[in-house]
Amino acid sequence: MARPLIQLEDVSVGYRHRPVFTHLSLTLDEGRFAGIVGPTGSGKTTLLNTLLGTIRPHAGRVLIDGRPPGRTRPGEVGYVPQLETVDWSFPVTVEQVILMGLYVNRRWLPWPSREEKRRVAAIAEELGIAACLHHHIRNVSGGQQQRAFLARALINRPRLLVLDEPTSGVDIKTQHDVLHLLGELNRQGITILITTHDLNAVAAHLPWVICFNQGIVAQGPPREVFTRENLAATYGGELAVIDHDGHLLIAHAPAAHA
Amino acid sequence: METLLEPFAFEFFRNGLWAALMVGALCGMIGVFIVLRGMSYIGHGLSHAAFGGAVLGYTLNANFYVGAVLTAFFAALLIHQLSRGGKIKSDAAIGIVTTAFFALGVALISRVRQFTQSFEAALFGNILGVTSTDLWVIGAVLAVAAVGLFLFYRPLLFSTFDREAAAVFGIPTERLQVGFSLVLALAIIAAMNIVGVTMIAAALIIPAATARLLTDSFSAMLLVSTILGALVGVSGLYASYHFDAASGATIVLFGAAVFVLVLLYHHLRERLAVHEHLHYHDGIAHAHPHTHEGDHAHPHEVPASLAAPGQGAKGQGRSSETKVRYKKI
Numbered sequence: 168m169a170r171p172l173i174q175l176e177d178v179s180v181g182y183r184h185r186p187v188f189t190h191l192s193l194t195l196d197e198g199r200f201a202g203i204v205g206p207t208g209s210g211k212t213t214l215l216n217t218l219l220g221t222i223r224p225h226a227g228r229v230l231i232d233g234r235p236p237g238r239t240r241p242g243e244v245g246y247v248p249q250l251e252t253v254d255w256s257f258p259v260t261v262e263q264v265i266l267m268g269l270y271v272n273r274r275w276l277p278w279p280s281r282e283e284k285r286r287v288a289a290i291a292e293e294l295g296i297a298a299c300l301h302h303h304i305r306n307v308s309g310g311q312q313q314r315a316f317l318a319r320a321l322i323n324r325p326r327l328l329v330l331d332e333p334t335s336g337v338d339i340k341t342q343h344d345v346l347h348l349l350g351e352l353n354r355q356g357i358t359i360l361i362t363t364h365d366l367n368a369v370a371a372h373l374p375w376v377i378c379f380n381q382g383i384v385a386q387g388p389p390r391e392v393f394t395r396e397n398l399a400a401t402y403g404g405e406l407a408v409i410d411h412d413g414h415l416l417i418a419h420a421p422a423a424h425a
Numbered sequence: 426m427e428t429l430l431e432p433f434a435f436e437f438f439r440n441g442l443w444a445a446l447m448v449g450a451l452c453g454m455i456g457v458f459i460v461l462r463g464m465s466y467i468g469h470g471l472s473h474a475a476f477g478g479a480v481l482g483y484t485l486n487a488n489f490y491v492g493a494v495l496t497a498f499f500a501a502l503l504i505h506q507l508s509r510g511g512k513i514k515s516d517a518a519i520g521i522v523t524t525a526f527f528a529l530g531v532a533l534i535s536r537v538r539q540f541t542q543s544f545e546a547a548l549f550g551n552i553l554g555v556t557s558t559d560l561w562v563i564g565a566v567l568a569v570a571a572v573g574l575f576l577f578y579r580p581l582l583f584s585t586f587d588r589e590a591a592a593v594f595g596i597p598t599e600r601l602q603v604g605f606s607l608v609l610a611l612a613i614i615a616a617m618n619i620v621g622v623t624m625i626a627a628a629l630i631i632p633a634a635t636a637r638l639l640t641d642s643f644s645a646m647l648l649v650s651t652i653l654g655a656l657v658g659v660s661g662l663y664a665s666y667h668f669d670a671a672s673g674a675t676i677v678l679f680g681a682a683v684f685v686l687v688l689l690y691h692h693l694r695e696r697l698a699v700h701e702h703l704h705y706h707d708g709i710a711h712a713h714p715h716t717h718e719g720d721h722a723h724p725h726e727v728p729a730s731l732a733a734p735g736q737g738a739k740g741q742g743r744s745s746e747t748k749v750r751y752k753k754i
Binding site: 220241242244246248252253254257258259260264267268270271274277303329 | 461575576578579580582583585586587589590591592593594595596637640641642643644645646
């Protein structure tokens with residue numbers, strides 16, 4: 168039986184006097200590949216930040232493998248931020264971005280050791296970005312940028328990988344490639360949690376989904392969770408669920424015009 | 426030749442030259458982090474706060490430097506705390522905190538009505554009045570900053586690039602911020618008597634901004650900015666002797682002139698270098714080697730109407746096809 172890797176017990180989080188969610192309990196087992204979906208402002212990113220330890224809950228307990236987020240082994244939790252928050256004019260190459268993942272290990276010299284360079288080359292090779300290691304991060308494609316940040320998160324061989332909207336701001340092929348790659352990583356044993364707005368991508372690629380709107384509306388396999396009722400409770404509007412040749416598709420329900 | 430070497434005969438000039446060299450290098454080095462964090466006005470603000478603290482220290486019969494360092498450090502932490510919540514942006518926090526301290530200094534001066542030479546030097550800079558004690562103080566601050574930067578280069582780089590991710594990865598971003606604020610406060614006090622409160626911002630920003638135009642590598646930017654700061658400090662001071670102009674202002678003007686020259690070079694390189702990237706003409710996307718001369722004058726930014734969903738006009742370099750390769754002219 169899989170053991171829980173993420174545990175939120177009766178957690179309440181808010182900014183100043185405005186609660187984002189209250190009394191939330193959530194357990195995610197080791198080995199899961201799960202996506203959190205919900206409308207803008209539903210608290211998805213706040214939930215992610217709470218379990219990453221960058222936001223402290225007002226009440227309740229957050230545990231990653233039995234320990235509070237700040238007390239995990241360095242590199243045990245890998246994090247890929249939203250690409251749209253990255254400063255693309257910052258003077259760093261793809262190699263330097265990946266190296267940052269190793270900066271959690273204490274080394275007083277500024278330059279990388281041979282071993283560190285070898286590890287960067289190996290992870291870049293694994294993710295197919297070895298050819299662009301010396302390019303400025305701005306001057307590579309969206310897919311390669313996503314892989315560079317993924318490599319930074321993976322270089323310490325994390326047990327948990329958290330990605331904030333990995334499918335936003337990239338074209339549809341890159342979206343597919345990134346989710347396919349995440350599936351591969353999950354099969355290698357890494358527990359993965361992402362937030363996304365793309366319901367169809369979740370339905371096609373992810374085995375587990377959490378519908379979230381200031382609390383958990385439903386969770387489980389997409390085929391069980393993506394019902395008209397659950398989606399209406401999550402998004403507030405009418406969404407149609409279509410089964411097309413065995414593929415689940417989510418679309419806007421036609422509006423009734425007078 | 427004799428005229429050129431003439432100023433070196435004077436001790437005050439030699440002291441000034443050492444001070445300009447060290448302060449220039451110090452500001453150039455620290456300025457890289459300030460420019461990349463988008464906090465260019467922190468130097469301007471903290472120097473004003475330090476001035477207020479110096480006056481306060483003076484009126485309480487405390488040491489000029491102690492009052493200035495403590496106030497600048499406290500102001501830096503206060504700005505950081507105020508802007509952390511997101512509701513008050515860092516530019517507003519800098520404006521509120523530092524002008525309040527500066528106003529306190531001005532109010533105290535107007536009450537005491539003893540405007541001494543040291544406050545005049547702090548406001549406008551007096552590089553030619555540098556004593557050997559000043560040189561030791563500046564040298565010590567430069568050494569602390571350089572050693573600190575060497576030892577904490579990696580976590581500083583990570584937290585400057587992506588503070589939130591650095592914290593998740595286990596980098597002690599809060600402690601780093603406190604350490605950086607302390608070094609920044611020390612650097613500002615070291616520079617205050619040399620370039621003056623009114624010119625510190627330029628001394629911090631110009632070398633770093635110039636270096637950014639010249640390189641796409643963080644370590645190279647740090648090196649270029651430090652060397653450029655030192656060179657501009659020395660050459661500016663030398664020119665100020667021959668032109669009989671205020672030294673702080675001449676140093677800043679020299680830095681600004683170098684920035685304009687580098688900007689021109691950067692602009693020409695962008696326009697004339699043969700390069701290849703995805704670009705648009707009348708809504709048609711294509712990529713081929715070209716320059717930006719003649720009918721190929723177009724912005725690098727992807728128009729919002731053609732950008733992928735969620736990219737907006739910021740979509741520069743985000744398409745899976747985008748490639749930019751520069752070749753020498």
